[in-house]
Amino acid sequence: MIAPYVLVFLVFVVYPVTYGLWLARHPQSYVTLFDDPVFFRTVVNTIVFLMVAVNVKFALALFLSGFFVHDRAWIRWLSVIFIIPWAVPAIPTIFSIRFMLNPEWGIINSVWFRLTALDGPNWLNDPTLGLTMAMVVHIWKALPFWTLILIAGRLAIPRELYEASSVDGATSWQKFKYVTWPSIRTLYLSSTILSMIWTLGDFNSVYLLTGGGPADLTHVLATLGIRYIRLDQVDQAMATIVVALPFVLPLVYFMMKRLSANE
């Protein structure tokens, strides 16, 4: 009964990956890749994206999880609304944000003009702003999910710990420092690792917002591989992924270790 999955795994994971690695065997592909100025820029973008987007997202998720654990009926309703970005498909909302950022007709610059009487920035036509906005889109979409995970972590902390620290006269900062954080630190760190892996594979936030532009300056590794496919340079696309593997595989290994430790 295990055969159907083994078959799927062999045909759609093992064979493609082996074939892909075989395609990526020519040293020439890597020379061409490293000579491509777009590649260098992409690596920098990817590192910035991972460091900034993941950490900002988790700082916010940590803060918001503290807000959402308050026991109020209206906060439970707010949490139902808060999950919408995660519940809806990516394209509609990313396209919506894309038009909101349109310099001439978008709602953001229109409000900007009404408030300051100045023209707003050309959001997606500037590489730095464009990448920043892609990170904003990524955070908008993924924040609810990680907030929920951290809420689950906070709710698992025994209430007595908080009651005892109240009796001892602890301030809310001390409660966070000595009760909350030690209890959810492991959860927070492994969530960050998992989120880094998934963020590395986030194609939509960049591709659907900027398309990698202007002038291919906002690509990340996930979109660059696909760009090479569209240019019919599959060897190059595979080489891009092989270059990323030394960074991805340790993270994957860490997560798998973590899972088997929990069994």
Place this chain on the structure above:
Amino acid sequence: MNKFLREAKLWLIAIPILLWTLLPIYHIFLFSISSKDSAFSGALWPDHPTLRNFGTVFRQEHFYLHHFWEQIWNSLWIAVAVGVITLFIATCAAFAISRLKVRGGRTVMNAALFTYFIPAAFLAVPMYKAMGTYGLLNSRWSLVLAMVTLASPYAIWVLKQASDKLPWELDEAARIDGATPLQLFRLVYLPLMMPSLVAIGTYALLLAWNEYLYAFLLLSHENTIPLAVGLGHFLASDDSPWELLMATALIYALPPAAIYYAFRRYMVGGLTVGAVKG
């Protein structure tokens, strides 16, 4: 007074959350009930709200919408096929690993998890190449099989966890009564697993309906693409009809959102909580 201040502080956090979450959603809704002129004027509410955009979409009265019904049908067909096939594969695998304790079960589980943790955008490149060799490019089956590959690992993991929790006495009692493994599967296992099966079927279905990257790589004919790729085509030119795009996008987003909320209790957590809790 102190209590009042604390409540005020909560509301001060709540308002930005509400704005941040709802603005892009409201913007979709705003465009879908606006005429083109009104949409492009940057107004926060149209002077003359209209449902005309939806009529245009349903009657396919625009170049980008000529295949609207066909594409929504493709989306549905692909999502249902992925849901059914994933459910079949994952249930069999979870039963074999968890209840029959087949040899190599652990290795298979690890292989599945490895696939789950590899970023999907990275697997897309070799997958595209392989589908080419199999001659499946531009057939809806290529997307169905690719999505089954992506959905199965999580499905197997969740079903295995759920199935580990079923009492062993049931299996023993069934065996003593002379039940074959297949009878055990059909008469004992499936009925007990029903809630998890519904959740996993929904998960796979939504994953397939929402997918963009694989759909756009593997399918390119106007009449095989799902609606997700059809929406992407709107941006092919500079003067895109954004009000129609947003009306179509709203129609596309509503069914999965409704399903998500209906099954919300099952949808969050699962593997992730299992994976990250210390």
